[in-house]
Amino acid sequence: MSASPIDRAAQATPKGLARRIRGLSDRAIAWLFVGPSIVLLLAVNIFPLIWTINLSFTNFKANRLREAKFIGLRNYERILTDTDTWNSMQATAHFLFWTIFFQVLIGFTLAYLINKKFKGNDMWTTIIVLPMMLSPAVVGNFWTFLYQPQIGLFNYVIEFFTGVDSSSFSMIGDVNLAPWSIVIVDTWMWTPFVMLICLAGLRSIPDSIYEAAECDRASKWRQFWTLTIPMALPFLMLAVLFRGIENFKMFDLVVQLTGGGPGSLTTLTSIDLKREAFEKWRTGYASAYAVILFVTVFGLASIYVKALNKVKER
Amino acid sequence: MKASKLLMATALTAATMVAASGASAAGSLTLCWAAWDPANALVELSKSFEAETGTDMSFEFVPWPNFADRMLNELNSNGTLCDLLIGDSQWIGGAAENGNYVKLNDFFAKEGISMDDFIPATVTGYAEWPKGTPNYWALPAYADVVGWTYRRDWFERPELQAEFKGKYGYDLGVPADLAQLKDIAQFFQGREIDGKTVYGAAIYTERGSEGITMGVTNALYNYGFEYGNPKNPYAELDGYVNSDGAVAGLEYYKELYDTATPPGSSNWYMGEDIDAYKSGQVALQMNFAFIWPGVNADPNVGGDRTGYFANPKGPAGQFAQLGGQGISVVANTDNMEGALAYIKWFAQPEVQAQWTAMGGASAMRSVVEAPDFAGKQPYNQAFLDSMAIVKDFWAEPSYASLLLPMQSRIHNYVVAGQGTAKEALDGLVADWTEVFEDEGLR
Numbered sequence: 001m002s003a004s005p006i007d008r009a010a011q012a013t014p015k016g017l018a019r020r021i022r023g024l025s026d027r028a029i030a031w032l033f034v035g036p037s038i039v040l041l042l043a044v045n046i047f048p049l050i051w052t053i054n055l056s057f058t059n060f061k062a063n064r065l066r067e068a069k070f071i072g073l074r075n076y077e078r079i080l081t082d083t084d085t086w087n088s089m090q091a092t093a094h095f096l097f098w099t100i101f102f103q104v105l106i107g108f109t110l111a112y113l114i115n116k117k118f119k120g121n122d123m124w125t126t127i128i129v130l131p132m133m134l135s136p137a138v139v140g141n142f143w144t145f146l147y148q149p150q151i152g153l154f155n156y157v158i159e160f161f162t163g164v165d166s167s168s169f170s171m172i173g174d175v176n177l178a179p180w181s182i183v184i185v186d187t188w189m190w191t192p193f194v195m196l197i198c199l200a201g202l203r204s205i206p207d208s209i210y211e212a213a214e215c216d217r218a219s220k221w222r223q224f225w226t227l228t229i230p231m232a233l234p235f236l237m238l239a240v241l242f243r244g245i246e247n248f249k250m251f252d253l254v255v256q257l258t259g260g261g262p263g264s265l266t267t268l269t270s271i272d273l274k275r276e277a278f279e280k281w282r283t284g285y286a287s288a289y290a291v292i293l294f295v296t297v298f299g300l301a302s303i304y305v306k307a308l309n310k311v312k313e314r
Numbered sequence: 315m316k317a318s319k320l321l322m323a324t325a326l327t328a329a330t331m332v333a334a335s336g337a338s339a340a341g342s343l344t345l346c347w348a349a350w351d352p353a354n355a356l357v358e359l360s361k362s363f364e365a366e367t368g369t370d371m372s373f374e375f376v377p378w379p380n381f382a383d384r385m386l387n388e389l390n391s392n393g394t395l396c397d398l399l400i401g402d403s404q405w406i407g408g409a410a411e412n413g414n415y416v417k418l419n420d421f422f423a424k425e426g427i428s429m430d431d432f433i434p435a436t437v438t439g440y441a442e443w444p445k446g447t448p449n450y451w452a453l454p455a456y457a458d459v460v461g462w463t464y465r466r467d468w469f470e471r472p473e474l475q476a477e478f479k480g481k482y483g484y485d486l487g488v489p490a491d492l493a494q495l496k497d498i499a500q501f502f503q504g505r506e507i508d509g510k511t512v513y514g515a516a517i518y519t520e521r522g523s524e525g526i527t528m529g530v531t532n533a534l535y536n537y538g539f540e541y542g543n544p545k546n547p548y549a550e551l552d553g554y555v556n557s558d559g560a561v562a563g564l565e566y567y568k569e570l571y572d573t574a575t576p577p578g579s580s581n582w583y584m585g586e587d588i589d590a591y592k593s594g595q596v597a598l599q600m601n602f603a604f605i606w607p608g609v610n611a612d613p614n615v616g617g618d619r620t621g622y623f624a625n626p627k628g629p630a631g632q633f634a635q636l637g638g639q640g641i642s643v644v645a646n647t648d649n650m651e652g653a654l655a656y657i658k659w660f661a662q663p664e665v666q667a668q669w670t671a672m673g674g675a676s677a678m679r680s681v682v683e684a685p686d687f688a689g690k691q692p693y694n695q696a697f698l699d700s701m702a703i704v705k706d707f708w709a710e711p712s713y714a715s716l717l718l719p720m721q722s723r724i725h726n727y728v729v730a731g732q733g734t735a736k737e738a739l740d741g742l743v744a745d746w747t748e749v750f751e752d753e754g755l756r
Contacts, residue, residue: 059752063386063408064412066690147578150577167578170580172581173580173581174580175732258521259581261580261730263730263732264730265730277384279717279718280712281390
């Protein structure tokens with residue numbers, strides 16, 4: 001009879017260590033293994049979170065020598081009644097909704113096309129994923145040139161297709177266009193990411209299912225809606241979750257592109273929070289702001305993950 | 315045996331390295347500043363300090379858009395990167411009150427360095443905190459101010475002069491006031507010159523850091539804006555920040571932006587303005603005077619093709635936004651003696667003269683009041699005129715909290731076109747009131 005893996009592991013354990021471990025219960029050994037991770041998690045995640053919550057009830061400023069004063073819920077009240085905060089929430093919601101909408105739409109379409117076997121398939125995949133390999137700061141910077149009314153390629157392309165004079169509109173300076181300018185750049189940059197996730201989903205669908213559908217004389221359209229979409233849905237939802245969390249934190253690309261302007265129209269919550277925390281140094285206020293954002297993202301993400309699990313269970 | 319030899323060798327090497335690093339730290343200094351042309355000139359200038367004292371100088375230069383963020387974080391975190399810092403004028407209050415800078419009064423007295431030797435506005439702007447009191451936290455290092463450059467070669471074209479005179483009734487030339495400046499900018503807006511469409515003026519509109527504030531104040535001051543009641547600025551903002559004159563100044567700046575600037579100039583600051591001017595896009599350029607030597611030397615627009623003038627007067631007077639910086643000793647330095655020695659060396663009149671000659675901008679009176687100074691460079695007279703009319707933004711410890719709402723309110727009105735000028739300035743009063751209440755100043 002051959003030795004079990006556990007026996008083999010026991011035999012391989014150095015004698016000194018085995019002697020020391022022998023007296024420990026399974027639970028104690030489990031703690032021994034997970035303990036360092038828990039300590040690390042407490043130190044770098046949980047403690048800062050508790051400290052942030054604590055600071056959010058004070059008027060603490062990290063750059064000032066004076067002591068922090070407890071001010072109760074004053075910071076929360078000020079944030080939630082501040083129209084600027086709500087404007088940046090609105091800007092964030094606009095950015096989130098439309099970037100995810102376009103990225104999923106275009107990303108899934110591209111994945112669907114790439115999934116069809118054709119000549120040059122791999123080359124096109126590589127070309128499409130290039131934007132997401134660039135640094136967001138670099139992307140933000142060069143798109144400011146592309147958006148330049150006098151020399152920018154983007155405006156010339158619009159002029160070419162629509163006949164509108166290229167120097168007659170400014171994507172990042174116009175109140176109506178600026179929110180869309182950041183949506184366009186983020187979509188350009190991150191659609192490939194969504195495409196790759198969708199591609200993984202599409203390639204996980206066995207060919208036999210489609211063959212069975214063919215035998216049942218199901219049309220391509222019906223196959224798409226009753227097989228492809230439901231089976232790729234968990235992947236799509238995962239892509240939405242990733243992009244949603246990432247774009248809620250969006251900072252570098254937008255700062256490089258618009259600086260939060262014109263006015264405050266593209267000042268997303270992360271930009272607003274950074275200015276409060278590290279430019280105005282209102283640490284207590286910024287902590288309250290961060291707590292509100294954390295609760296919002298955590299709450300939304302929890303609901304979403306539950307929905308995702310339900311879809312996966314189907 | 316082998317192991318013990320290896321251990322000894324390692325220990326010896328480590329001890330040597332520690333000793334060597336200690337020795338180099340004792341005679342080394344790091345100077346922090348923005349990454350721009352004058353900083354390169356300072357590197358050259360400092361070589362004579364290195365030669366004289368044997369000090370090993372190193373430099374940490376940060377690009378302008380990140381300069382404030384990087385350096386204020388350094389100060390606020392009690393960092394040890396910089397021994398000397400050439401910091402923006404507005405930081406002086408915070409750096410003084412938070413103990414980030416060394417107070418230099420005793421040192422100045424001991425070394426015979428007198429603030430009377432420097433342009434008064436630069437002493438107030440770059441060195442004093444509280445303002446108007448003889449408490450010095452820096453030595454004026456680089457005098458700077460917002461002024462204007464214009465395309466003299468375009469202005470001198472007879473056909474344009476005739477057309478302008480016919481339209482506005484006065485000669486095309488250096489504007490006598492802000493109203494004329496707007497006329498001229500509008501005159502050039504969208505005009506075809508040498509087969510190329512050009513525009514009126516490149517002005518500051520940047521949103522992210524301090525750009526639009528540094529620009530709009532040149533209109534606001536001259537129309538009557540005040541930072542509050544001069545007798546008690548913290549307590550009385552209403553009626554000063556949002557006075558009728560201030561409202562008119564803000565409306566003026568918006569009109570200038572709407573009618574006389576290149577398309578797409580919604581987020582422009584120093585670099586973008588320089589680019590627009592040097593590439594022949596605009597007839598006028600608002601910018602800090604530090605760019606003038608570069609403009610003068612430019613092959614496309616330099617020499618006789620460009621003229622320089624101070625910010626024109628408005629209905630309430632003639633003022634210009636102060637730029638520039640003082641050099642301070644960072645309190646956390648581990649080479650206090652060396653840092654003070656550098657300040658002493660830098661304050662010498664001959665070093666200051668050399669500083670200006672190499673591309674710096676001395677604030678020392680013996681340099682700028684020298685009889686031949688005004689004629690030495692085509693922009694020197696404009697520089698002197700401008701330095702005589704400077705005003706600065708708040709330099710309070712909470713300056714960033716005061717700056718950010720101004721950036722937002724002004725950009726919202728001027729660029730995004732939201733609300734009215736009165737609403738923008740009323741909002742600013744409310745924002746600043748809240749900041750001063752938080753600071754316990756009201």
